[in-house]
Structure formats: C-alpha cells, structure tokens
Amino acid sequence: MxxxxxxxxxxxxxxxxxxxxxxxxxxxxxxxxxxxxxxxxxxxxxxxxxxxxxxxxxxxxxxxxxxxxxxxxxxxxxxxxxxxxxxxxxxxxxxxxxxxxxHCFAFYQGLGRFEALGEDDMTSFYMTDFLCRQFEAFFIKPLGLDRYPELAKDYFGHYEKLVYLAQTDDPALDAVAERAAKLLNLAYERRATGYGxxxxxxxxxxxxxxxxx
Missing domain, CATH: 3.40.50 (Rossmann fold)
Structure with a gap:
C-alpha cells in the first residue's frame, strides 16, 4: 500500500x-x-x-x-x-x-446549568483555565492595561463579577483568576466545571x- x-x-x-x-x-x-x-x-x-x-x-x-x-x-x-x-x-x-x-463557557458548565443561570450571569465575565494561563497575553497587553490600568473601568465597568470556570484543580490558576477579579474590581466566584x-x-x-x- x-x-x-x-x-x-x-x-x-x-x-x-x-x-x-x-x-x-x-x-x-x-x-x-x-x-x-x-x-x-x-x-x-x-x-x-x-x-x-x-x-x-x-x-x-x-x-x-x-x-x-x-x-x-x-x-x-x-x-x-x-x-x-x-x-x-x-x-x-x-x-x-x-x-x-x-460558546465554551456554556458547554463547560453544561447547557442546562448555563441556561438556568442565564439571568444571574448576565453581568458576569467568564474565565477558563486557558484564559487564566493567557490572561496577560489575551487581556492585559492587548487592552493596554499594563500601561493604563485605569482603562479597566472602561472595558469591564458593565460587569459585576468574574466567574472562573475551572476545568482543573490548580491553585496557580485560581490565584490568577482571583488577581484578575481584584484588578478589574469585580466580585469573584469559582465554579468547578471540569470539562462539562x-x-x-x-x-x-x-x-x-x-x-x-
């Protein structure tokens, strides 16, 4: 062959x-x-x-x-x-x-749960393991927050909380998500979703x- x-x-x-x-x-x-x-x-x-x-x-x-x-x-x-x-x-x-x-934020949680949380999550900013690993590259630098942190209010002012959808149990990623919530002045919630x-x-x-x- x-x-x-x-x-x-x-x-x-x-x-x-x-x-x-x-x-x-x-x-x-x-x-x-x-x-x-x-x-x-x-x-x-x-x-x-x-x-x-x-x-x-x-x-x-x-x-x-x-x-x-x-x-x-x-x-x-x-x-x-x-x-x-x-x-x-x-x-x-x-x-x-x-x-x-x-989107992946929905299927990680499971579509049923995502839909049930729809109203409560309207003002939530989602992060995943990937976005925790790439927070600097995907958000901080492209948005200029490393140089102008005051812009965080303009970009994220309509959000009320940051929800970390955790695929794995990794304290280092938890720490990134918590720091991100503080940087963006958002309430913080962690949801252990696995791969949904x-x-x-x-x-x-x-x-x-x-x-x-």
Whole structure:
C-alpha cells in the first residue's frame, strides 16, 4: 500500500476534531481520560475568540483540507462563538456537526446549568483555565492595561463579577483568576466545571466513528 492510500485508510478510521485553540488542552485531556485513541485534533488560532468573523471561513478551509487528507468523520470544536449563526450555516453546507451551545463557557458548565443561570450571569465575565494561563497575553497587553490600568473601568465597568470556570484543580490558576477579579474590581466566584459537555460531545462523536468502522 502506497503512502497516500495508507494515509487515506488511516483517516477513514478516525475522528478529526477541528477545534478552537482555546480548548486544545481540554480536548486532549478528554481524549486521554476517555481512551479515545482514534481521535485526532487540529486547531484554528485561539485569537479567533476576538475575531468571530474568521471562524466560519476558517472552519470551511480546515474541513476542505481534512477531506483532502481522507477524513470522513469531522467534529467542529466550537459553539456558535459569536458567529451569529454563520458557523451553523457552514456546518450544514459541509455536512459536519459542531459542539452544541453558544460558546465554551456554556458547554463547560453544561447547557442546562448555563441556561438556568442565564439571568444571574448576565453581568458576569467568564474565565477558563486557558484564559487564566493567557490572561496577560489575551487581556492585559492587548487592552493596554499594563500601561493604563485605569482603562479597566472602561472595558469591564458593565460587569459585576468574574466567574472562573475551572476545568482543573490548580491553585496557580485560581490565584490568577482571583488577581484578575481584584484588578478589574469585580466580585469573584469559582465554579468547578471540569470539562462539562465537551466530554459527552467527544465521546458521542468518537462512538459514531467506531459504530461505522
């Protein structure tokens, strides 16, 4: 069997997750914990979080490449993530599915719990493990808060509390989230969510690959 045929055969037996870079570590953690050895991962840039207009075109290009590489089973590792339904339209056109929910903040908590907390969380600023690790790079420096900390009120004045959705139990990340709340002058709440609906979404998609193998 030549290398091209070997690649295509390999890809047909596997699930490819095309995910936001913000959840890459979490996808790999679920893969390891659940023994999803036939799951592969590729990611779009994490900073698409700030540019939702780039998500749908990015997914379209990534799916085209994946199919050229022989992948038949593809899961889009995004919620709507601010695309205003455009990602769903692209997914429908391409015949792929995505993780259910408006964004990772919802599926980490579980959609039912997220919806139940909707009114109470209207003025909450969410952080995750990724955003704790990247707080300087994603918020402090791009917003100029390292040079002009007084701008925090302008950027975050409409929030009332910072909610840290913790995927893991890491005191160092807890400390970052607590410092962020103080910096932004927000009340602080920690919610231990684990990986939430991400786990069930990946398991379900992986099981479908196994069932059709």
């Amino acid at each position: 030549n290398s091209s045929l070997e690649r295509d055969f390999h890809a047909k037996e596997r699930l490819l997750v095309i995910a936001c870079g913000m959840i890459a570590r979490e996808v790999l953690a679920v893969k390891s914990q659940a023994g999803l050895d036939h799951l592969d991962l590729t990611c779009l840039p994490a900073d698409f979080h700030f540019h939702p207009d780039r998500i749908a075109p990015g997914i379209e290009a990534a799916v085209a490449k994946a199919r050229a590489d022989g992948f038949e089973r593809i899961l889009v590792g995004y919620g709507d993530c601010g695309t205003g339904g455009e990602l769903d339209r692209v997914c429908e056109r391409l015949g792929v599915s995505r993780i259910q929910g408006p 609906d991400l786990t069930s979404a990946l398991k379900h998609a992986a099981d479908e690959v196994t069932a059709h193998a």
